Amino acid sequence: MLFGYPISATHDNWLHDCISASVQTIHAAVDGNKKYPGWPTVLPAPYRKILNLRTGLRDRLKAYNTAVRKLQKLERDALLDALHNENRIADLVSGACDCVTLDKLPKVAQGPASELFSFAFDLLTDLGVRDQQYAKIYASAAEHVCSFCGTEYFDAPGAAREALDHYLPRSRYAFAAANLRNLVPMGYKCNSSYKLASDLLRRDDGTRRVAFDPYNHAKLSISLDASEPFDGVDAHTPKWEIRFDPDTPAVTTWDDVFSVRLRYQRDHLDPSFRGWLSLFAKAARRAGVQANSDAALIAELRRLEEGFNDTGFQDRGFLKAAVFRMLRRHCENGHKRLLEQLRSLVAPPAPLPPITV
Ligand SMILES: [Zn+2]
Numbered sequence: 001m002l003f004g005y006p007i008s009a010t011h012d013n014w015l016h017d018c019i020s021a022s023v024q025t026i027h028a029a030v031d032g033n034k035k036y037p038g039w040p041t042v043l044p045a046p047y048r049k050i051l052n053l054r055t056g057l058r059d060r061l062k063a064y065n066t067a068v069r070k071l072q073k074l075e076r077d078a079l080l081d082a083l084h085n086e087n088r089i090a091d092l093v094s095g096a097c098d099c100v101t102l103d104k105l106p107k108v109a110q111g112p113a114s115e116l117f118s119f120a121f122d123l124l125t126d127l128g129v130r131d132q133q134y135a136k137i138y139a140s141a142a143e144h145v146c147s148f149c150g151t152e153y154f155d156a157p158g159a160a161r162e163a164l165d166h167y168l169p170r171s172r173y174a175f176a177a178a179n180l181r182n183l184v185p186m187g188y189k190c191n192s193s194y195k196l197a198s199d200l201l202r203r204d205d206g207t208r209r210v211a212f213d214p215y216n217h218a219k220l221s222i223s224l225d226a227s228e229p230f231d232g233v234d235a236h237t238p239k240w241e242i243r244f245d246p247d248t249p250a251v252t253t254w255d256d257v258f259s260v261r262l263r264y265q266r267d268h269l270d271p272s273f274r275g276w277l278s279l280f281a282k283a284a285r286r287a288g289v290q291a292n293s294d295a296a297l298i299a300e301l302r303r304l305e306e307g308f309n310d311t312g313f314q315d316r317g318f319l320k321a322a323v324f325r326m327l328r329r330h331c332e333n334g335h336k337r338l339l340e341q342l343r344s345l346v347a348p349p350a351p352l353p354p355i356t357v
Contacts, residue, residue: 001254002150002313004217009136010180012129018047019057019120019178020083026065027080031073036065054123060116067112075106079113086175089182092168092201093211093250101172101199113174120178121170130164131157134185143313145187147214148195148258150313151268152187163191167214171197184214190258198257211253221245222318224269224326229338233270236341238326240265268319276320280304281345291347294331294339301328301342 021044029037039058040048042065051057068076078100085092085099092099102110124130135157138144146152146162154162165186170177186195200211226241242261244251255261284291284300291297305324311317330338 003219006140007215013180016179064112067109083175086173095210117177145313148190169197194258212250224322284346291343
Protein backbone atom coordinates (compact mmCIF):
# COMPACT_ATOMS: atom_id res chain seq x y z
CA MET A 1 0.00 0.00 0.00
CA LEU A 2 1.08 3.54 -0.66
CA PHE A 3 0.76 4.92 2.85
CA GLY A 4 -0.53 3.84 6.25
CA TYR A 5 -3.47 4.90 8.38
CA PRO A 6 -2.97 6.37 11.87
CA ILE A 7 -2.85 3.78 14.65
CA SER A 8 -4.91 6.13 16.82
CA ALA A 9 -7.92 5.27 14.63
CA THR A 10 -7.86 1.77 16.17
CA HIS A 11 -7.74 2.80 19.81
CA ASP A 12 -11.50 2.76 20.40
CA ASN A 13 -11.43 -1.02 20.22
CA TRP A 14 -13.68 -1.62 23.22
CA LEU A 15 -16.24 -3.88 21.54
CA HIS A 16 -13.59 -6.32 20.34
CA ASP A 17 -11.95 -6.25 23.78
CA CYS A 18 -15.32 -6.80 25.44
CA ILE A 19 -16.29 -9.82 23.31
CA SER A 20 -12.80 -11.32 23.64
CA ALA A 21 -13.01 -10.99 27.43
CA SER A 22 -16.46 -12.62 27.41
CA VAL A 23 -15.12 -15.55 25.41
CA GLN A 24 -12.32 -15.95 27.93
CA THR A 25 -14.88 -15.84 30.75
CA ILE A 26 -16.81 -18.65 29.06
CA HIS A 27 -13.66 -20.76 28.71
CA ALA A 28 -12.71 -20.14 32.34
CA ALA A 29 -16.18 -21.25 33.44
CA VAL A 30 -16.02 -24.44 31.37
CA ASP A 31 -12.47 -25.22 32.52
CA GLY A 32 -13.50 -24.64 36.13
CA ASN A 33 -16.58 -26.83 35.80
CA LYS A 34 -18.83 -23.88 36.47
CA LYS A 35 -22.18 -22.88 35.01
CA TYR A 36 -22.54 -20.35 32.22
CA PRO A 37 -22.44 -16.94 33.90
CA GLY A 38 -25.64 -15.77 32.14
CA TRP A 39 -26.55 -12.50 30.50
CA PRO A 40 -25.25 -9.82 30.91
CA THR A 41 -22.89 -11.17 33.62
CA VAL A 42 -20.86 -12.89 30.92
CA LEU A 43 -19.80 -9.41 29.74
CA PRO A 44 -17.12 -7.41 31.57
CA ALA A 45 -18.89 -5.15 34.10
CA PRO A 46 -18.21 -1.79 32.36
CA TYR A 47 -20.06 -2.89 29.19
CA ARG A 48 -23.14 -4.60 30.66
CA LYS A 49 -25.31 -1.50 30.64
CA ILE A 50 -24.53 -0.37 27.08
CA LEU A 51 -24.93 -3.88 25.62
CA ASN A 52 -27.72 -5.18 27.86
CA LEU A 53 -30.41 -4.88 25.19
CA ARG A 54 -28.33 -6.47 22.44
CA THR A 55 -30.11 -9.80 22.50
CA GLY A 56 -28.39 -10.94 19.31
CA LEU A 57 -25.11 -10.75 21.12
CA ARG A 58 -26.61 -12.54 24.12
CA ASP A 59 -27.79 -15.42 21.94
CA ARG A 60 -24.49 -15.78 20.11
CA LEU A 61 -22.41 -15.82 23.28
CA LYS A 62 -24.70 -18.49 24.65
CA ALA A 63 -24.38 -20.53 21.43
CA TYR A 64 -20.60 -20.27 21.65
CA ASN A 65 -20.76 -21.45 25.26
CA THR A 66 -22.91 -24.45 24.25
CA ALA A 67 -20.43 -25.40 21.52
CA VAL A 68 -17.36 -25.05 23.74
CA ARG A 69 -18.90 -27.35 26.36
CA LYS A 70 -18.90 -30.19 23.82
CA LEU A 71 -15.12 -30.01 23.45
CA GLN A 72 -12.14 -31.54 25.21
CA LYS A 73 -9.68 -29.26 27.02
CA LEU A 74 -7.11 -29.45 24.20
CA GLU A 75 -9.72 -28.45 21.64
CA ARG A 76 -10.91 -25.60 23.82
CA ASP A 77 -7.34 -24.39 24.22
CA ALA A 78 -6.95 -24.40 20.44
CA LEU A 79 -9.83 -21.93 20.28
CA LEU A 80 -8.23 -19.70 22.90
CA ASP A 81 -4.93 -19.82 21.00
CA ALA A 82 -6.77 -18.78 17.85
CA LEU A 83 -8.46 -15.92 19.69
CA HIS A 84 -5.07 -14.71 20.89
CA ASN A 85 -2.98 -15.26 17.76
CA GLU A 86 -5.48 -14.09 15.14
CA ASN A 87 -5.52 -10.71 16.81
CA ARG A 88 -1.75 -10.23 16.78
CA ILE A 89 -2.23 -8.39 13.50
CA ALA A 90 1.15 -6.65 13.39
CA ASP A 91 3.03 -9.89 14.15
CA LEU A 92 0.97 -11.89 11.67
CA VAL A 93 1.50 -9.57 8.74
CA SER A 94 5.22 -9.22 9.49
CA GLY A 95 5.60 -13.00 9.74
CA ALA A 96 6.67 -12.89 13.40
CA CYS A 97 3.89 -15.27 14.42
CA ASP A 98 1.30 -17.52 12.87
CA CYS A 99 -2.20 -18.73 13.54
CA VAL A 100 -4.46 -21.45 12.23
CA THR A 101 -7.35 -20.79 9.88
CA LEU A 102 -10.98 -21.35 10.87
CA ASP A 103 -11.26 -24.68 9.04
CA LYS A 104 -8.53 -26.14 11.28
CA LEU A 105 -10.45 -25.37 14.49
CA PRO A 106 -12.93 -27.82 16.11
CA LYS A 107 -15.85 -28.10 13.74
CA VAL A 108 -18.57 -27.66 16.34
CA ALA A 109 -17.20 -24.23 17.32
CA GLN A 110 -16.50 -22.85 13.84
CA GLY A 111 -20.02 -21.58 13.17
CA PRO A 112 -20.68 -20.15 16.64
CA ALA A 113 -17.28 -18.36 16.75
CA SER A 114 -17.81 -16.95 13.28
CA GLU A 115 -21.33 -15.76 13.99
CA LEU A 116 -20.38 -14.20 17.32
CA PHE A 117 -17.55 -12.05 15.99
CA SER A 118 -19.32 -11.20 12.72
CA PHE A 119 -22.32 -10.04 14.73
CA ALA A 120 -19.95 -7.89 16.80
CA PHE A 121 -18.57 -6.45 13.55
CA ASP A 122 -22.07 -5.39 12.49
CA LEU A 123 -22.57 -3.83 15.92
CA LEU A 124 -19.60 -1.52 15.25
CA THR A 125 -21.83 0.36 12.80
CA ASP A 126 -24.85 0.52 15.15
CA LEU A 127 -22.69 1.72 18.03
CA GLY A 128 -20.99 4.45 15.98
CA VAL A 129 -17.52 2.94 16.38
CA ARG A 130 -17.06 2.36 12.65
CA ASP A 131 -17.89 5.96 11.75
CA GLN A 132 -15.55 7.30 14.43
CA GLN A 133 -12.71 5.18 13.09
CA TYR A 134 -13.34 6.39 9.54
CA ALA A 135 -13.58 10.04 10.62
CA LYS A 136 -10.17 9.79 12.30
CA ILE A 137 -8.58 8.24 9.22
CA TYR A 138 -10.20 10.78 6.91
CA ALA A 139 -9.11 13.70 9.07
CA SER A 140 -5.53 12.45 9.30
CA ALA A 141 -4.82 12.60 5.56
CA ALA A 142 -4.42 15.67 3.41
CA GLU A 143 -5.44 13.60 0.41
CA HIS A 144 -8.52 11.47 0.80
CA VAL A 145 -7.74 8.46 -1.33
CA CYS A 146 -7.67 4.71 -0.89
CA SER A 147 -4.16 3.91 0.29
CA PHE A 148 -4.18 0.55 -1.50
CA CYS A 149 -4.24 2.11 -4.98
CA GLY A 150 -3.99 5.90 -4.52
CA THR A 151 -6.52 6.39 -7.32
CA GLU A 152 -9.92 5.94 -5.64
CA TYR A 153 -11.26 8.95 -3.79
CA PHE A 154 -12.80 8.60 -0.34
CA ASP A 155 -16.00 10.48 0.38
CA ALA A 156 -16.21 12.64 3.49
CA PRO A 157 -17.66 11.23 6.74
CA GLY A 158 -21.43 11.46 6.56
CA ALA A 159 -21.60 10.29 2.92
CA ALA A 160 -22.47 6.70 2.05
CA ARG A 161 -19.89 4.58 3.85
CA GLU A 162 -16.75 3.40 2.09
CA ALA A 163 -15.95 -0.30 2.30
CA LEU A 164 -14.43 -1.40 5.60
CA ASP A 165 -12.24 -4.32 4.69
CA HIS A 166 -11.42 -7.27 6.91
CA TYR A 167 -7.70 -7.15 6.17
CA LEU A 168 -7.38 -10.73 7.43
CA PRO A 169 -10.62 -12.17 6.03
CA ARG A 170 -13.22 -13.13 8.59
CA SER A 171 -14.01 -16.30 6.64
CA ARG A 172 -10.58 -17.55 7.76
CA TYR A 173 -9.75 -15.51 10.84
CA ALA A 174 -13.12 -15.26 12.54
CA PHE A 175 -11.83 -14.07 15.93
CA ALA A 176 -10.39 -10.90 14.34
CA ALA A 177 -13.66 -9.92 12.62
CA ALA A 178 -14.48 -7.04 14.97
CA ASN A 179 -10.95 -5.90 15.79
CA LEU A 180 -10.39 -2.34 14.53
CA ARG A 181 -6.74 -3.22 14.04
CA ASN A 182 -7.92 -5.64 11.35
CA LEU A 183 -10.44 -3.27 9.76
CA VAL A 184 -9.33 -0.85 7.07
CA PRO A 185 -11.25 1.59 4.89
CA MET A 186 -10.72 0.63 1.28
CA GLY A 187 -11.92 1.92 -2.09
CA TYR A 188 -14.75 0.01 -3.76
CA LYS A 189 -12.63 -1.36 -6.61
CA CYS A 190 -9.77 -2.49 -4.38
CA ASN A 191 -12.22 -4.18 -2.05
CA SER A 192 -14.82 -5.66 -4.37
CA SER A 193 -12.93 -6.29 -7.61
CA TYR A 194 -9.45 -7.27 -6.42
CA LYS A 195 -9.00 -8.21 -2.78
CA LEU A 196 -12.32 -9.97 -2.20
CA ALA A 197 -11.63 -12.70 0.39
CA SER A 198 -7.93 -13.09 -0.50
CA ASP A 199 -5.77 -14.33 2.34
CA LEU A 200 -2.92 -11.86 2.80
CA LEU A 201 -1.12 -14.32 5.06
CA ARG A 202 -1.11 -17.25 2.66
CA ARG A 203 -0.61 -17.79 -1.05
CA ASP A 204 -2.96 -20.00 -3.03
CA ASP A 205 -0.70 -22.99 -2.39
CA GLY A 206 -0.97 -22.41 1.36
CA THR A 207 2.59 -21.15 1.90
CA ARG A 208 3.02 -18.22 4.25
CA ARG A 209 3.67 -14.68 3.04
CA VAL A 210 4.07 -11.26 4.63
CA ALA A 211 1.94 -8.19 4.04
CA PHE A 212 1.87 -4.47 4.82
CA ASP A 213 0.57 -3.37 8.19
CA PRO A 214 -2.11 -0.78 7.33
CA TYR A 215 -1.61 0.95 10.68
CA ASN A 216 2.18 0.94 10.73
CA HIS A 217 3.44 1.70 7.28
CA ALA A 218 5.69 4.41 5.88
CA LYS A 219 5.00 6.00 2.53
CA LEU A 220 5.90 3.99 -0.56
CA SER A 221 7.14 5.72 -3.69
CA ILE A 222 6.70 4.67 -7.30
CA SER A 223 9.41 4.81 -9.97
CA LEU A 224 8.99 4.45 -13.72
CA ASP A 225 12.63 5.34 -14.40
CA ALA A 226 13.45 1.93 -15.86
CA SER A 227 10.66 2.18 -18.46
CA GLU A 228 11.55 2.46 -22.15
CA PRO A 229 10.01 5.61 -23.66
CA PHE A 230 8.65 3.77 -26.75
CA ASP A 231 7.28 0.47 -28.02
CA GLY A 232 4.91 -0.47 -25.22
CA VAL A 233 1.30 -1.26 -26.16
CA ASP A 234 1.99 0.77 -29.31
CA ALA A 235 5.02 2.44 -30.89
CA HIS A 236 4.47 5.76 -29.12
CA THR A 237 3.61 4.52 -25.64
CA PRO A 238 6.37 3.62 -23.19
CA LYS A 239 7.16 0.06 -22.27
CA TRP A 240 6.45 0.48 -18.57
CA GLU A 241 8.59 -0.87 -15.78
CA ILE A 242 6.82 -0.07 -12.52
CA ARG A 243 8.94 -0.25 -9.38
CA PHE A 244 8.24 0.59 -5.77
CA ASP A 245 10.62 1.87 -3.15
CA PRO A 246 11.29 0.34 -0.72
CA ASP A 247 10.81 -2.92 -2.62
CA THR A 248 10.04 -5.33 0.20
CA PRO A 249 8.40 -8.79 0.11
CA ALA A 250 5.17 -7.10 1.26
CA VAL A 251 5.11 -5.22 -2.07
CA THR A 252 4.80 -8.59 -3.84
CA THR A 253 1.81 -9.58 -1.71
CA TRP A 254 0.19 -6.18 -2.26
CA ASP A 255 0.66 -6.42 -6.02
CA ASP A 256 -0.52 -10.05 -6.13
CA VAL A 257 -3.69 -9.24 -4.22
CA PHE A 258 -4.56 -5.80 -5.62
CA SER A 259 -3.06 -6.13 -9.15
CA VAL A 260 -1.52 -2.70 -8.66
CA ARG A 261 1.00 -2.77 -11.52
CA LEU A 262 -1.56 -4.13 -13.96
CA ARG A 263 -4.12 -1.49 -12.98
CA TYR A 264 -1.64 1.39 -13.15
CA GLN A 265 -0.53 0.37 -16.62
CA ARG A 266 -3.88 -0.68 -18.11
CA ASP A 267 -6.15 1.92 -16.50
CA HIS A 268 -3.92 4.97 -16.11
CA LEU A 269 -0.51 4.98 -17.83
CA ASP A 270 -1.43 3.52 -21.22
CA PRO A 271 -4.71 5.38 -21.79
CA SER A 272 -3.48 8.70 -20.33
CA PHE A 273 0.06 8.93 -21.71
CA ARG A 274 -0.83 10.75 -24.93
CA GLY A 275 -2.92 13.24 -23.01
CA TRP A 276 -0.08 13.88 -20.58
CA LEU A 277 2.31 14.46 -23.48
CA SER A 278 -0.04 16.95 -25.03
CA LEU A 279 -0.27 18.63 -21.63
CA PHE A 280 3.51 18.94 -21.74
CA ALA A 281 3.40 20.45 -25.23
CA LYS A 282 0.76 23.02 -24.28
CA ALA A 283 2.60 23.98 -21.09
CA ALA A 284 5.90 24.29 -22.99
CA ARG A 285 4.39 26.48 -25.68
CA ARG A 286 2.68 28.67 -23.10
CA ALA A 287 5.99 29.07 -21.29
CA GLY A 288 7.70 30.01 -24.55
CA VAL A 289 10.04 27.01 -24.46
CA GLN A 290 12.44 26.96 -27.41
CA ALA A 291 11.86 23.55 -28.98
CA ASN A 292 15.36 23.42 -30.41
CA SER A 293 16.90 23.63 -26.93
CA ASP A 294 17.28 20.26 -25.18
CA ALA A 295 18.00 22.05 -21.91
CA ALA A 296 14.73 24.01 -22.19
CA LEU A 297 12.73 20.83 -22.90
CA ILE A 298 14.35 19.09 -19.94
CA ALA A 299 13.65 22.07 -17.68
CA GLU A 300 9.98 21.99 -18.69
CA LEU A 301 9.78 18.25 -17.95
CA ARG A 302 11.29 18.95 -14.54
CA ARG A 303 8.82 21.75 -13.88
CA LEU A 304 5.87 19.42 -14.59
CA GLU A 305 7.44 16.63 -12.54
CA GLU A 306 7.83 18.92 -9.54
CA GLY A 307 4.35 20.38 -9.96
CA PHE A 308 2.69 16.96 -10.04
CA ASN A 309 4.82 15.81 -7.14
CA ASP A 310 3.28 18.64 -5.16
CA THR A 311 -0.24 17.48 -6.05
CA GLY A 312 0.56 14.00 -4.70
CA PHE A 313 -2.41 11.68 -4.97
CA GLN A 314 -4.80 14.32 -6.30
CA ASP A 315 -5.85 13.42 -9.82
CA ARG A 316 -3.14 10.75 -10.06
CA GLY A 317 -0.43 13.39 -9.67
CA PHE A 318 2.00 10.78 -8.30
CA LEU A 319 1.77 8.82 -11.56
CA LYS A 320 2.16 11.90 -13.74
CA ALA A 321 5.19 13.01 -11.71
CA ALA A 322 6.78 9.57 -12.20
CA VAL A 323 6.11 9.73 -15.95
CA PHE A 324 7.67 13.19 -16.41
CA ARG A 325 10.61 12.20 -14.23
CA MET A 326 11.23 9.14 -16.41
CA LEU A 327 11.04 11.24 -19.59
CA ARG A 328 13.35 13.88 -18.10
CA ARG A 329 15.95 11.31 -17.14
CA HIS A 330 15.93 9.75 -20.60
CA CYS A 331 16.31 13.21 -22.15
CA GLU A 332 19.19 14.02 -19.81
CA ASN A 333 20.84 10.83 -21.01
CA GLY A 334 20.50 12.06 -24.59
CA HIS A 335 17.65 9.81 -25.81
CA LYS A 336 17.54 11.11 -29.40
CA ARG A 337 14.20 9.64 -30.45
CA LEU A 338 12.48 11.00 -27.36
CA LEU A 339 14.00 14.46 -27.71
CA GLU A 340 12.94 14.53 -31.34
CA GLN A 341 9.40 13.58 -30.39
CA LEU A 342 9.20 16.27 -27.72
CA ARG A 343 10.60 18.88 -30.13
CA SER A 344 7.98 18.08 -32.73
CA LEU A 345 5.23 18.23 -30.11
CA VAL A 346 6.28 21.67 -28.89
CA ALA A 347 7.04 23.09 -32.35
CA PRO A 348 5.36 20.97 -35.02
CA PRO A 349 7.26 21.08 -38.33
CA ALA A 350 6.06 23.98 -40.50
CA PRO A 351 3.82 22.91 -43.40
CA LEU A 352 5.53 22.84 -46.77
CA PRO A 353 5.15 26.09 -48.75
CA PRO A 354 2.68 25.97 -51.65
CA ILE A 355 4.19 25.05 -54.97
CA THR A 356 4.54 28.09 -57.21
CA VAL A 357 4.96 27.97 -60.95
ZN1 LIG B 1 -8.22 1.47 -4.01
